[in-house]
Structures are given as C-alpha cells and as structure tokens.
Amino acid sequence: MLTAILIMALGAVILGAALGYASIKFKVEGNPLVEKIDAILPQTQCGQCGYPGCKPYAEAIAEGEADINRCPPGGMEGVRKLADLLGREVKPLDAEEKPKQVAIIDEQLCIGCTLCIQACPVDAIVGAAKQMHTIVESLCTGCELCVKPCPVECIRMEPIPEKIDNWKWKYPVFEIKPVRRAA
Amino acid sequence: MLQQLFKFKGGVKPATNKAPSVQAPIGIAPVPPLLVVPLHQSIGGQPQPLVAAGEHVLKGQRIGAADKWVSAAVHAPTSGTVIAVEERITAHPSGLPTLSVVIEADGKDEWIERQPLDYASLEPEQVREILRDSGVVGLGGAVFPSHVKTEAAKAVPMEELVINGAECEPFMTCDDLLMRERPEGIVRGIAIFRDLLKPKRVLIGIEDNKPEAIDAMRQAVEAVGEDFEVVGVPTRYPAGGAKQLIRVLTGKEIPAAKRSPEMGVQCFNVATAYTAWRAIAFGEPVISRIVTLTGNVEQARNWEVRLGTPIQDVIKLAEPKADTNRFLMGGPMMGFDIPDLAAPVVKATNCLIAGSPKLFPPPAPEMPCIRCGACAQACPHELQPFELYWFSRARNFGKTQEYNLFDCIECGCCSYVCPSHIPLVQYFRFAKSEIWTRERDKSQADAAKARFEFRNEREEREKAEKAERLARAAAAKAAEKKAAPAETTASAEPATAAPVDAEAAKKAAIAAAMERARQQREAVQPKNTDGLTVAQRKEIAEIEARRAPLQAEQPTAPAQAPDAGGQQ
Ligand code: SF4
Ligand code: SF4
Ligand code: SF4
Ligand code: SF4
Numbered sequence: 001m002l003t004a005i006l007i008m009a010l011g012a013v014i015l016g017a018a019l020g021y022a023s024i025k026f027k028v029e030g031n032p033l034v035e036k037i038d039a040i041l042p043q044t045q046c047g048q049c050g051y052p053g054c055k056p057y058a059e060a061i062a063e064g065e066a067d068i069n070r071c072p073p074g075g076m077e078g079v080r081k082l083a084d085l086l087g088r089e090v091k092p093l094d095a096e097e098k099p100k101q102v103a104i105i106d107e108q109l110c111i112g113c114t115l116c117i118q119a120c121p122v123d124a125i126v127g128a129a130k131q132m133h134t135i136v137e138s139l140c141t142g143c144e145l146c147v148k149p150c151p152v153e154c155i156r157m158e159p160i161p162e163k164i165d166n167w168k169w170k171y172p173v174f175e176i177k178p179v180r181r182a183a
Numbered sequence: 184m185l186q187q188l189f190k191f192k193g194g195v196k197p198a199t200n201k202a203p204s205v206q207a208p209i210g211i212a213p214v215p216p217l218l219v220v221p222l223h224q225s226i227g228g229q230p231q232p233l234v235a236a237g238e239h240v241l242k243g244q245r246i247g248a249a250d251k252w253v254s255a256a257v258h259a260p261t262s263g264t265v266i267a268v269e270e271r272i273t274a275h276p277s278g279l280p281t282l283s284v285v286i287e288a289d290g291k292d293e294w295i296e297r298q299p300l301d302y303a304s305l306e307p308e309q310v311r312e313i314l315r316d317s318g319v320v321g322l323g324g325a326v327f328p329s330h331v332k333t334e335a336a337k338a339v340p341m342e343e344l345v346i347n348g349a350e351c352e353p354f355m356t357c358d359d360l361l362m363r364e365r366p367e368g369i370v371r372g373i374a375i376f377r378d379l380l381k382p383k384r385v386l387i388g389i390e391d392n393k394p395e396a397i398d399a400m401r402q403a404v405e406a407v408g409e410d411f412e413v414v415g416v417p418t419r420y421p422a423g424g425a426k427q428l429i430r431v432l433t434g435k436e437i438p439a440a441k442r443s444p445e446m447g448v449q450c451f452n453v454a455t456a457y458t459a460w461r462a463i464a465f466g467e468p469v470i471s472r473i474v475t476l477t478g479n480v481e482q483a484r485n486w487e488v489r490l491g492t493p494i495q496d497v498i499k500l501a502e503p504k505a506d507t508n509r510f511l512m513g514g515p516m517m518g519f520d521i522p523d524l525a526a527p528v529v530k531a532t533n534c535l536i537a538g539s540p541k542l543f544p545p546p547a548p549e550m551p552c553i554r555c556g557a558c559a560q561a562c563p564h565e566l567q568p569f570e571l572y573w574f575s576r577a578r579n580f581g582k583t584q585e586y587n588l589f590d591c592i593e594c595g596c597c598s599y600v601c602p603s604h605i606p607l608v609q610y611f612r613f614a615k616s617e618i619w620t621r622e623r624d625k626s627q628a629d630a631a632k633a634r635f636e637f638r639n640e641r642e643e644r645e646k647a648e649k650a651e652r653l654a655r656a657a658a659a660k661a662a663e664k665k666a667a668p669a670e671t672t673a674s675a676e677p678a679t680a681a682p683v684d685a686e687a688a689k690k691a692a693i694a695a696a697m698e699r700a701r702q703q704r705e706a707v708q709p710k711n712t713d714g715l716t717v718a719q720r721k722e723i724a725e726i727e728a729r730r731a732p733l734q735a736e737q738p739t740a741p742a743q744a745p746d747a748g749g750q751q
Contacts, residue, residue, distance in 0.1 A: 043628035045635050053635065108726070111733050122634040141631045152733055164223070166623075167277040168616040172609040 033062045040081045044073040045121035046143030048095065053121065061086070069094045073142070101142040101157040107132050109154035116146035116155060189434040191427045193563040194419040195596045197353050197516065199392060203483035204356045204475050209364055210486045212500060214261045214288050218491035219527040220246065221273040221283045225320040226327045227253035232284060238265045241295040243468050246284045249315050255328040256318045258468040259286055260489035262293040274494065274512055274529050278522030286491065297466035307333075307379050310463065317462035318469040318530070323347060323358075323423070323452035324513060326531045329459060332451065333379040335444055342447040343433050344382040346373055346456060348389040348396065349416060349423035352514030355534040357473040358453050360485045362389070362396035365457060366403030372456030374409060375463055380449055384412065386432045387453075390422055391415035420516065421594045425450040427563055439590040474528060476501035478511070478536035488528050494535065495524040503537040511536040515543065516595040550603035558597035558607060564590045568597035568607050575614035580621070583614050591615075 037058040044054070049070040051057040060066035061082070068082040072095040083090040105116070105125075112130040117123075124140040127133030135146075135155075147155045160166070223229045228250030234240055240259040247257035263286045270280035302310050311330040320326045335341045346369075350358040362369060377385055387404075389397050400413045416422050416431050426437050429448055437443050443450060454473065461467045470490055474497065477483040481502035488497055498510065511518040512532055521535075558568035566587055574582040588611060597607045 038632075041628075042624070043632040043635065045631065054632070109729075111730070121638065122631050123638050124634075139630075139634065141627075162277075162279065164273070164275055164277060164279050164281050166620070167275075167279055168620055169276075169609070169612040171613050172606050 031059075031062055034058045036085060037061050037082065040074070040078060040085065041071060042073045042078065042141075044141040044143045046073060046141070046145060048072050067091065067094070072096065072098065073100075099159040101144075101159050102137050102140045103135050103142065103144070103146055103155050104158055105133055105135055106154040106156070107134060109152050111152055113151060115149040115151065119145045119149045121145060187434075188414070188416065189431055191422075191430045191563050192565050193561045193596060194421060194427075195561055195599050196418070197420055197599060199418070200354045200477070201356050201359070201392070204354070204477040204485060205359060207482075207484045209360050209473060210484055210500070212486040212488040212492065212497060214290075214292060214489055215492045215496045216288055217493070218260055218263075218286045218288065218489065219271045219283050219493065219525075220257060220260065220286065220491035221271070221281050221527065221529055222247040222257055223281055224257060224318075224326060224490075224530045225255045226325070227251070227255070227331075229282070230254060230257050232268045232282070234259075234265045234268065234284060236265055236267050239263070239289075240265055240286060241293055243295045243297065243466075243470060245316065245468070249328075252315075253328055253331050254315070255320045255330075256316045256468070257284075258318055258470050259284075260470040260491045261286070261288045262291050263288040272523045272526045274521060274526040274532055276519040276522065278526075283527075299466050300463055302375060302378070302463045310375065310379060313463060314459060316468075317458075319455065319459050319462055320469070320530055321452055322454035322458065322472055322530060322533070324517070324531050324533050325425075326529075329376075329451065329455055332444075332449055333376060335380050335449075336442075336447075339445055339447045341380045341382040341444065341449065342384065343429075343449075344373070344377055344380055344385045345425075345429050345432055345448060345450040346385065346387040346411075346453060347423060347425065347428050347450055348387055348393075348400070348453040349428055350393070351390060351418070351420045351423035352516055352518075352534070353420070354477050354536050355475050355514050356477075357475045357485050357533050359393050359396050361454055361457060361473050362393070363399045366396075366399040367407060368457045368460045369400070369453050370403045370407045370409060370411065370456075371464065372458070372460030373411060373451075374407070375459050376449075376451055376456060382447075382449070385410070387411055387413045388416045388422075388428045388432050389413065390418045392418045420596065421563055421592070424563065424592055424594060426592070439587065469530065472528070472530060472532070474532055475534040476537075477534070479504045479507045479539040479542050480537050488532075490529060491527045493524070494521060494526050494528060494532075497528060498524070498535060498537065501535075501537065504539065506539045506541065507537040508540060509538040509543075511538055516599070517593060546606065547604040549605050552603055552605060555602060557600045557602060561596040561600045562591075563594060563596060564592065566591055568611075571614075572605060572607050572610050575610040578614075578617070580614055580618050583611075584618065588614055588618070 034055070038055055041054040041058060047053065049057045049066070051060055051066070054071075057066060057071065061068060068086065068088055069079045069091040071078055072093065075097045076093055079093055080090055082088070110127075110132050112127060112132060114127060114129050114133070116133060117125045117127060121143060122139060122141055124136050125133055125146065126136060142157065144157055147157065222232060230247030230250050232246065233248050234246045239262075240246060241262045242259060244259045245256050246259050246265075249256045265284055266287050267285040269283065269285065271283040271285065272278060273281045273283065275281070300313065305313075311333055314330040314333070315328060319329045321329060321332075348358055348362055350356070373385060373387070387400055389400065391397070397413055397415050404411045404413060414432060416428070421427055422431060425443070429435055429437060429443060429450055433448055435446050435448055437446055437448075458469045462469070471487050472490065473485050474488045475485050476498065480498075481504065483501065486497070486500060494510070510521045510524065512521050512535060513519065514534055515536065518534070518536070552569050552572065554569060556569070559566070562568055564587075570586050571583055571588055571591070574580070574586065575588075591611050593608050593611060595608050598605065601607060
C-alpha cells in the first residue's frame with residue numbers, strides 16, 4: 001500500500017518536473033493565436049476596424065473583445081477565414097466591400113508639407129519639406145490615411161485597374177446570352 | 184541504332200485535321216501597313232521600350248530591351264516610323280491592352296546592319312546574351328526565354344537534349360512544314376544548344392504521322408554531319424508536351440517541383456532551334472514566325488508572318504468561310520478564343536483556327552460528375568481531375584494544391600473524355616489564377632507588415648533618441664550650474680561673463696546664418712526661364728498664382744493637421 005502511494009507520488013513529482021521544464025524550454029514567444037489571426041488580416045494598417053493597425057485588432061479578436069467582421073479591406077473572404085480559424089459564425093461584413101485602391105498625389109498641387117509622409121503607416125510616400133511628394137504605387141496599401149491630412153487636398157484614391165499581369169480566369173459560368181458575331 | 188521508347192500514361196487520340204494545311208509550302212505573308220508589337224511577349228520581365236513616337240526604326244532594330252536575365256528583347260519587324268508607344272490590345276485571353284510599339288511601315292523593309300557571328304569563337308555567356316538580345320524564346324507556345332534554358336544544372340551532368348518536333352495538337356502544322364522545308368537551319372540551331380549544354384546525346388522526337396518531316400530531318404542531320412538521333416514517336420496527344428516527350432524518349436519522369444536540367448535533360452522546340460541559328464549565324468533577331476492558318480477556311484496553309492501583324496490582316500490570307508463565328512489561337516485542345524481580331528500576331532501565335540458552329544459545336548450542357556474516372560485515366564500527369572474539379576468548384580484552393588493542381592499542364596485530355604461535358608480545364612485555370620492572386624496579395628501583405636513594423640520601430644527609436652538628447656542636455660546644464668559656483672570663488676568675473684558672451688555669440692551666429700540664407704534665396708534665379716514660349720510663361724504665372732494663397736496659409740496648416748492625423 002505504502003509503496004503504491006510512494007510510486008504514485010514519485011510519478012507525480014517526475015511528471016510535474018518534466019512538464020515544468022518543458023514549459024520553460026519550449027516557451028512560445030507571443031500569443032500564437034494572435035500571430036495566426038494577424039496572418040489572415042490584410043496588413044493594410046488602415047484602422048477602419050477601430051484599432052490602430054492590424055496587430056492590435058488581431059489581439060482584440062484573440063481576447064474575444066472584437067467581432068471578426070470589422071475589417072473592410074479583408075472583405076468577406078477574410079471574415080470567412082477568421083470564422084474558420086476561430087470556429088465562430090460567419091457574419092456579414094460590418095461595412096461596404098471596396099475594390100483595392102492606391103493613392104495618387106496631384107504633383108502640381110503638392111506644397112511639400114510632409115504631412116502625408118507622417119500619416120503613411122508603410123512609408124510608401126517619398127518627399128522632403130517643401131519638395132514635391134510622390135507615392136510609390138507598389139508599396140501603397142490603399143489605406144486612405146494620407147488623404148485627410150493633406151492641407152491642399154491633392155491626394156485622391158483610385159481603384160487598381162485590371163491589367164494583364166493581375167488578370168484572372170473567371171469562374172466558369174455559362175451565361176445565357178445572344179450569340180455575338182466576331183467583329 | 185534502335186531507340187528504346189517509353190510510354191507516358193493517359194493521353195487521347197483526337198482527330199488530327201492536319202492534312203489541309205500541309206498541301207502548300209510555307210507562304211510569305213505581306214508586310215501590313217501598320218504593326219503593333221507588344222513589348223511583353225515572353226515569360227519573365229517586361230522589356231522596356233527603347234524607342235519613342237516619331238522615331239524611325241529599321242527592320243530588326245531592338246525596340247524593347249530585356250529586363251533582367253529572365254526576359255527577352257523585342258525587335259522592329261520591318262522598317263518604318265514609330266507612331267506611338269501605348270497600350271494596345273494583345274493576343275491574350277483577357278482581351279486587355281498591354282504596352283506596345285505601333286509602327287507604320289515605310290514599305291522599304293530595310294534591314295539594320297546584321298552581324299553574322301561564328302559562335303565557336305565566343306564564350307558561352309556571350310552566346311546566351313546574343314540569344315537574349317535577339318529575342319529567342321520557346322516558339323512552341325510557352326515563350327520561355329531560351330538562353331535561360333541553356334544553363335545546365337551545376338551538380339547534375341547533362342545527359343540528353345530533347346528536341347521537340349512532335350507537334351501533337353490537332354490542326355497545327357507549323358513545325359511540320361518548318362522541318363520539311365528548313366531542316367538544315369534547325370539542325371545547326373540544335374548544334375548551338377548542344378554546344379552550350381554539352382549533353383551526351385541529342386534526341387529529336389517527331390510524331391510518326393509526319394514521315395516527310397522525319398525524312399527531311401534525318402537527311403539534314405547526315406548532311407551537316409551531326410550524330411543526332413531522329414526518333415519517330417507514336418502519335419498520341421499530348422506527346423508534344425515537354426514532360427511527355429522527355430518521358431517517351433528517355434524514360435525520365437520530371438516531378439513538378441523540379442526543373443528538367445536537374446534530371447540531366449533539357450527540351451527545346453524545333454522552331455526555337457531554327458531562330459537561334461538565324462540569330463547567331465545571320466544576326467537576324469526573331470521578327471517573324473510560322474503560323475498555321477486553318478479550320479473553317481478556303482485556303483488552309485502555313486505562312487511566315489511578321490510579328491505585330493494584326494490577326495485580322497493575317498486571316499484574310501486564308502479566306503475564312505461565311506459561317507465562321509470565332510477564331511482560336513493555339514490548337515483546339517489548349518488554345519483560347521481571340522477576344523479581338525485587332526490583336527497582333529505574337530511569338531506565341533503558332534496557329535489560328537477559324538471556327539464555325541459545325542466545326543466546333545457549342546459545348547453540351549454541363550452535367551454532374553458521375554465519378555466514372557475517365558478523366559483520371561486520360562490525364563497524362565496521373566492527376567485526379569474529378570477531385571481537382573470538385574475542390575476548384577467549391578473554391579477550396581488549399582485542397583486543390585494538395586491534389587497537385589500545379590502539375591496540371593492544361594492539356595485538356597480530361598475535358599475531352601468527360602462524358603458529362605464538364606469544362607474541367609476552365610475550372611483548373613480559374614483555380615490557378617485565384618491561387619496566384621492570393622499568393623501575390625499575401626506577399627504584399629507581408630511586405631506591408633514588415634514596413635509597418637519597421638516604421639514603428641524607427642519612431643520608437645527616434646523618440647528614445649530625442650529623450651536621451653534632452654536628458655543629456657539637461658544633465659550638462661546641471662553640471663554647468665554646479666561647476667559655476669565652484670569657479671566663482673577662484674575668478675568671479677570671467678565665469679559670469681563667459682556664458683553671456685557665448686549666448687550672444689550664438690544668437691549673432693544664427694542671425695548671420697539666417698541673413699546669409701535669405702540673401703542666397705534672393706540671389707537664386709530659376710535657370711531655365713529663358714526662351715520659354717508664351718504658353719509656358721502663362722502656365723507658370725497661373726501656377727504661381729495658385730500657389731500664392733496656399734503658401735500664405737501654410738504656416739497655420741501644419742499646426743492643425745497633426746492632431747487631425749493623430750486621431751485616426
Ligand atoms: S481594418 Fe483590417 S486592414 Fe485596416 S487596420 Fe483593421 S485589420 Fe488592418
Ligand atoms: S500612400 Fe496613403 S493610402 Fe497608400 S499606404 Fe500610404 S497612407 Fe495609405
Ligand atoms: S470524366 Fe467527367 S464525369 Fe467522369 S469522373 Fe471525370 S469529371 Fe467526373
Ligand atoms: S488538363 Fe490537367 S488534369 Fe486534365 S488531363 Fe491535362 S494535365 Fe490532367
């Protein structure tokens with residue numbers, strides 16, 4: 001009887017030690033769930049979700065404070081992926097889904113105030129005080145944060161047009177339509 | 184010598200329909216009055232234009248420079264004047280425009296100075312550069328820059344060079360005619376690739392329904408004195424797929440994740456070899472190609488067409504019949520409908536087929552998949568098209584990749600045999616382009632995240648540095664104060680006088696600097712104001728007028744805006 005208790009106690013101590021060691025040795029930095037959520041978010045850093053960037057929103061979702069349908073750039077697809085990951089209900093997006101855009105500075109009007117540079121979360125704007133500014137299109141995430149700070153309203157957003165490089169094969173549907181003759 | 188042949192799995196035997204277009208020899212198509220040459224005609228980087236509107240160009244002059252290593256140059260197909268460098272419709276299933284050079288032909292068709300070279304005396308690296316700058320790309324339809332393919336893998340010795348003359352697509356006969364009429368050029372071109380890659384054997388694979396081409400190639404190999412083996416391969420679609428032909432001739436299976444040089448084998452099309460020979464030995468870049476015109480036409484034939492010729496000009500040569508309702512580029516298995524006939528002939532245009540409702544009846548309605556497995560039997564890559572179809576249809580793209588969607592060569596065998604008439608390939612193309620878009624978005628998001636994090640870090644650092652600077656300044660001041668009383672006991676006067684003097688001197692220096700800056704500003708006059716036209720002067724005056732009120736406002740604006748920005 002006593003040996004049995006001793007063996008059990010010894011087992012408990014050894015296992016406890018092993019678990020304790022493992023929890024230190026294999027400690028995961030940061031919250032892995034936040035990382036996973038953050039990987040789904042589009043990283044536009046626009047703050048439309050009500051949080052200052054995608055990571056804070058990811059943290060809020062992981063905490064259960066925020067709903068999963070608050071990121072407009074992510075669109076319905078983002079909501080679906082989040083629902084998948086978290087096992088929550090798919091909900092309609094809390095805003096309108098917009099096509100992807102880029103910001104364009106009207107370089108004739110730019111006065112070189114540098115305010116848009118300070119607003120851009122991804123350093124997509126190049127310029128210096130009293131010099132003309134311009135936006136590097138390939139870096140711009142289309143977050144619109146630079147539009148408001150501009151004192152002379154020279155920044156506008158434009159949807160990204162369909163080009164051969166980003167053209168996609170469409171989902172095969174067979175519309176019923178009158179046959180058009182080749183021109 | 185008896186060549187042992189292997190078999191690839193699957194495949195189909197559609198009606199070949201090749202006879203009509205092999206009756207006449209290759210014709211030389213007339214040069215059209217207007218040519219539209221898209222700059223991006225190959226896989227890889229987008230070539231940059233080298234000419235501007237108004238410039239005169241000669242036939243064979245480079246008009247687009249290769250961008251980086253994986254890219255190929257583009258040349259003027261005839262002499263004439265560049266009338267625009269702009270977005271024009273190109274031969275692409277999307278029907279979208281791409282940057283093109285529009286040339287008005289002057290009718291003289293005057294060559295640029297051509298420089299024939301003896302490639303034996305050149306470094307392999309130089310030969311590759313010539314191939315790139317002559318725009319030599321895979322003319323079988325894949326348009327991959329050839330010079331990139333002439334680099335052998337470092338670790339694996341090159342065993343076989345496979346030359347693809349199989350031409351398995353129905354209707355298409357451009358390679359067949361090229362092999363019949365110009366075999367010597369092809370053989371000499373193959374020799375160039377052979378000398379670059381140094382394989383142990385060279386195998387030329389031609390489907391056995393082209394006996395004339397096989398004979399012509401055998402004779403040419405003998406005449407040139409090479410030891411290439413010309414092998415007739417059984418006619419079965421898609422024997423001309425690079426991987427299938429390699430399998431048939433060498434028995435090697437190239438997995439999707441590997442490039443063929445890693446397995447010691449490389450594959451080129453016969454027409455590519457021919458253009459490589461013209462480029463090196465005659466200094467002629469790729470400015471034309473052989474195009475099969477066939478289908479629902481009166482005069483099916485192969486034509487040598489200048490690149491950039493509008494497709495509507497080319498098809499006139501074949502006299503399409505009255506009931507023609509569509510045109511396909513490429514074969515009926517892998518080709519696509521041309522959305523706009525104003526699109527030009529490009530390096531990938533191997534075949535133009537006029538279609539009619541009789542020739543290509545509209546597809547029967549799509550029925551549910553009955554899981555008969557016919558598609559899986561027909562697939563030359565041993566995929567399971569019905570599974571891929573199921574997941575593509577459900578937009579479950581992760582699963583499609585698990586089922587090796589990217590091994591699919593879009594050969595169309597599965598759609599061809601499907602008893603339910605499911606357009607399987609269309610689903611696969613859709614799934615592939617969705618996956619590419621997602622990957623692009625993902626990499627953009629990752630880049631944005633990295634830049635965002637870097638920016639935050641930088642801001643933190645700047646804040647910390649500023650705080651440190653302030654702290655140091657405060658400490659210095661405190662130290663000065665402490666030191667001052669100690670010094671007063673020794674010599675009171677200079678100690679009190681010095682800080683005052685320093686302050687005053689600093690102020691004076693600042694004032695002087697500001698004055699200097701002001702004078703400099705005033706002294707500067709814009710340098711390019713002489714000799715302006717009246718219109719330009721008026722425009723400047725207008726801009727200045729628009730700026731004046733803005734500059735007056737400017738001091739107040741920055742003060743308000745930061746909090747406006749900060750709130751978001
Ligand atoms: S709305 Fe979406 S993209 Fe914008 S900051 Fe929030 S999570 Fe990021
Ligand atoms: S340029 Fe403007 S829209 Fe583009 S990322 Fe920067 S702040 Fe956002
Ligand atoms: S051939 Fe068609 S019906 Fe048969 S399993 Fe394949 S997709 Fe389904
Ligand atoms: S199209 Fe793709 S899936 Fe269909 S048979 Fe060809 S390789 Fe196989």
